[in-house]
Amino acid sequence: MSFLVGAILCLIFVFVPIRAQYTVPEVTIQGLNPKGIRVFLPDSSDNFPLTSFLFDGLLYKENAKTIAKENLVGRIWGFGAKQALGGWLFEDPFVELKLNQVIHYHVFVSTGFGDVGRPNSDGISNFTLPGYCVMNRVYVVNSLVDPNARGPQCGETATKVRGREVCAGETIFEDNFDTFRDDKWQIAHYIPIDHPEHPFVSYQRLQVNPTVTVENGTLRISPKLQQDLFQKQNKSILSGTLDLTSGCTELRTCAMSSIGVDIVPPIVSGRVTSARFAFTYGTIHVRAKLPQGDWLYPEILLEPLSKKYGSLNYASGVLKVAMVRGNTDVNTERYSNNWLVGGPIINSRCRSALEFYHKKIEGDSLWGDDFHIYSLKWSPEEIVLSVDGEEWGRYTPGATGLRSWLPASCRGDWFELLNNGGIMAPFDDHFYITLGVAVGGIVEFADGLTTGEQIPKPWRNRGRKAGFSFWQDKENWYPTWTQPDLLVDYVKVVAL
Incomplete structure (x- = not known):
């Protein structure tokens, strides 16, 4: 079975699901205010290192009861980029989301590299990319956050750095x-x-x-x-x-x-x-x-x-x-x-x-x-x-x-400050x-x-003569x- 996504230049991308014991990680979706969307895919198992990530979503009207053509507003589609902290992030800064809108989406991940087939009569080649699909997922826009807020790829951490915010694993x-x-x-x-x-x-x-x-x-x-x-x-x-x-x-x-x-x-x-x-x-x-x-x-x-x-x-x-x-x-x-x-x-x-x-x-x-x-x-x-x-x-x-591990003989006036x-x-x-x-x-x-x-x-x-006595013994320690x-x-x- 092929999942036809779209044409770019002279190639048609064809994604071919592989039958294997593998579960595509769940994505995290974050709507931005006034515009934009972030979609984060966590890293997969080391046994299945990913080579690409595609998000393909259809955006419907607010409170749409059915996934019907008359409720369709637009499409959100694109490849994610590998993140230094791990995982993959797809961003579209131009899409405008509203509360209670519905996104019906598919996720495709690849664990290999594709092949370009022979051109057809129109001179267009298929680019076949093997991987895994998650089909027919639904996300309801329940909040819109500031674009400068912590993204879904930036996990919470107890670490603090003077002067800036940091992410887990960074x-x-x-x-x-x-x-x-x-x-x-x-x-x-x-x-x-x-x-x-x-x-x-x-x-x-x-x-x-x-x-x-x-x-x-x-x-x-x-x-x-x-x-x-x-x-x-x-x-x-x-x-x-x-x-x-x-x-x-x-x-x-x-x-x-x-x-x-x-x-x-x-x-x-x-x-x-x-x-x-x-x-x-x-x-x-x-x-x-x-x-x-x-x-x-x-x-x-x-x-x-x-x-x-x-x-x-x-x-x-x-x-x-x-x-x-x-x-x-x-x-x-x-x-x-x-x-x-x-x-x-x-x-x-x-x-x-x-x-x-x-x-x-x-x-x-x-x-x-x-x-x-x-x-x-x-x-x-x-x-x-x-x-x-x-x-x-x-x-x-x-x-x-x-x-509390310090014995009483080690404690002084400074010790009371630790209670703060x-x-x-x-x-x-x-x-x-x-x-x-x-x-x-x-x-x-x-x-x-x-x-x-x-x-x-x-x-x-x-x-009192510690440093002096050390220096006087130079002939023994220096060699x-x-x-x-x-x-x-x-x-x-x-x-x-």
Whole structure:
């Protein structure tokens, strides 16, 4: 049986239904005010990928009791376009609909590609397209919506993006690092003296031998020695001044001088943030190769934009998409490069209250040996961590919220502010993306660690000389920095 639709140029389209176990998805029809119609067809099963979608409707008068010729007003006909979010959308901006009008329609979908037959005596060829039909459906125009309203192809989502509306399943941020995009990323240039982990780094945007580069489709963030930069200026890390005032991205932390054991950060590193993009709820995927080397660790984070619950010690929270400490051989396994951790951090001093999920890589491999896809799904109900598509951690706050997981010893004056939020507080605000490399600090590496060479960790986390003691041990840790860079292949954020 053939379903004759119409002629275009020198072809007559002939649609040939196929007999198979397949159900054409139901379409969603939306009438627009003052003119227009949208018809959305959801995606089909993966076993039947669609190649085209045709809507063919006859428009009848308001309150028409019968599908009769005398009630016919016009025809609505055309092919739909494939949508980036999935499904197919047919639009006609010119048809004028009225309430209670009736549309009698057919839907045809194709799962293949057609053939052009030989021309007939009039020089016209049949174009035969195999597919599936839904015949004799009826839609009554019961409402007319603003053309700027959410379309039927744009599903409701809990995801929010600063400054715009988004749809379920929409890719709301993506960078494959074909080049460095200043419109997407800001390179940090400051001294993080108020960073709750107090890493032994300054973040600098260097013009020569930069810490942040893009090459061969990969973002590279490279830590360097501050002393190497100082030597070019005949300065010493033990007595010099680090002045990042020009171009400083954090005005309160732009310069410092070494005085006694309080030395400037011994490591220069890179950090980028999605300065113009922030979101609430969604799934972030980061394909990355993590740094290896003693006392290194990556920063693959979601950080709060407004810090409405406070800024001290992660009071407004931070979401670690993935974190692996760089030591390849250490006496306590959880601090080595085969131990993946991540998830929500509410208070940097008490992170062990939430860090009870981990994933150890199989065999003798290390996480930093190769690229992996690190994912974090953040919803109003839970936080789910995955690596290479495999779930390894799930945080579900329940009725009392994530804050209830913190023991009393972790709570301070800031804690009461969390009661102003919902069960996901403080993770119910806009967060932005951060990528970087940090070193040492007073949180990530416990006291008492030793490397495989039985060399003790050179600083105490509560010691006044932490950064100085770390620098004095350079001859032991620096030779292990054979792969100190964070490499990022892509970042992608998808709405729920």
